[in-house]
Amino acid sequence: MHNIENRLEAVQQRIQTACTECERSAAGVQLLAVSKTQPADAVRQAYNSGQLAFGENYLQEALDKQALLTDLPLQWHFIGPIQSNKTRPIAEHFDWVHSVDRFKIAQRLNDQRGTSKQPLQICIQVNIDQEASKAGVNPAEVLSLVQQVAELPNLRLRGLMAIPAAAAELASQRLAFEKVRKLLESLQRALPDQSLDTLSMGMSGDLEAAIYEGATIVRIGTDIFGPRQRK
Ligand SMILES: *Cc1c(COP(=O)(O)O)cnc(C)c1O
Numbered sequence: 072m073h074n075i076e077n078r079l080e081a082v083q084q085r086i087q088t089a090c091t092e093c094e095r096s097a098a099g100v101q102l103l104a105v106s107k108t109q110p111a112d113a114v115r116q117a118y119n120s121g122q123l124a125f126g127e128n129y130l131q132e133a134l135d136k137q138a139l140l141t142d143l144p145l146q147w148h149f150i151g152p153i154q155s156n157k158t159r160p161i162a163e164h165f166d167w168v169h170s171v172d173r174f175k176i177a178q179r180l181n182d183q184r185g186t187s188k189q190p191l192q193i194c195i196q197v198n199i200d201q202e203a204s205k206a207g208v209n210p211a212e213v214l215s216l217v218q219q220v221a222e223l224p225n226l227r228l229r230g231l232m233a234i235p236a237a238a239a240e241l242a243s244q245r246l247a248f249e250k251v252r253k254l255l256e257s258l259q260r261a262l263p264d265q266s267l268d269t270l271s272m273g274m275s276g277d278l279e280a281a282i283y284e285g286a287t288i289v290r291i292g293t294d295i296f297g298p299r300q301r302k
Contacts, residue, residue: 076119106127130151153171248281
């Protein structure tokens with residue numbers, strides 16, 4: 072029980088320290104607790120320690136968990152790969168989607184979100200190191216996707232999400248995150264009235280590098296909940 076509370080506090084301290092080191096305000100970095108493979112009870116413990124935003128990768132697992140937690144005012148972020156026949160429950164049961172990487176998915180989320188709810192908050196996932204194995208749009212194609220998504224009325228485009236290739240050294244971690252930041256800056260110049268304000272980047276192993284390069288949402292699983300349960 073105290074484990075999750077202590078780990079959350081330690082992660083918040085790391086965020087605070089990294090922000091101090093690069094003279095940013097910690098208020099500009101949101102902590103997203105990635106609860107995939109963890110039981111609903113672990114989410115409840117994190118909530119009881121003050122955590123409100125949770126990230127999930129697997130749709131059915133997320134829906135099952137949400138059903139056990141309807142008494143809590145949680146904010147849910149979908150951060151996993153999206154199949155086009157699964158967009159409806161994502162549009163209906165989440166507040167944010169970080170993993171949009173093609174227009175067809177955005178269009179379906181827009182249509183299925185409808186007008187009765189707040190717009191769905193969207194990040195475009197970019198395959199920043201252009202790895203064959205990874206999801207995400209190529210950097211060269213991100214502008215045209217962003218221009219199309221920006222037209223969809225039930226979505227609110229917020230920025231970019233990236234999962235760079237794993238790197239042990241701070242310097243190489245920073246290089247990848249710097250590329251994501253520069254890409255967002257180029258989009259901000261191209262679409263000045265979109266107020267693109269979000270860089271979703273940084274996980275347990277590289278949150279400091281991400282914060283130094285401007286992350287506004289860090290997605291942390293292992294360092295809050297411990298090792299993932301096997302699926
Ligand atoms: C699992 C996952 C995370 C969390 O990773 P940790 O290394 O456990 O902090 C963050 N983002 C995405 C997209 C993930 O799939």
